[in-house]
Amino acid sequence: MNDEQPGAPDEPHAPRTAAAPPGTGGAPEGPTLPAAVLDPRPVVAAGFGAWIIATVLILVTQGTSASALPVCYAGLVIGALGTAVFLVQRRGARSGRKGAQQGLA
Template sequence: MTPQHSPEPSLQPPPLPTALLRVWPVIGAGVAGFCCATVAAFTVPALEGWRPVSLAGLGVGMVGTTIFLVQRGAARRGARGAQTGLEHE
């Protein structure tokens, strides 16, 4: 018997559903969480230790969102060095 060679199927995973590609709900949840933590840190005296972390979280979130928006704009313009897969809103 000779083994039959069949072409190997493509190992590409199926595309993710559009709901999982939306970035704004994730960004909104992160901002809301850090805003709540910041308000709590500055209003509840026992949570004074949270102040630097909550402010840093808000700052890092703003920087990350800015980088995302710049990269998405570059991808939409077709810039050569831009990331791919950022076209979903």
């Protein structure tokens, strides 16, 4: 007697995967992006610089009693932490550490 459920196929189906283009022998790859687009340094510098400018503008226009000042301070702290993490990851990628992110060198 067959222990399988009625209507079940006799053989399990293999999982479906995306087919690679013929002749490539591997997974399809997208177009390569220019190096200027892949470089995270301008974005990190612009974000941190924007918080510096916002903090200075708030201090100049509204003084130290401005309600937006704590938000600017938080942005500066988070920007500094993010920049530090980026620099540590970049140093690890350049030295060839196993756990470092790829593509930061």
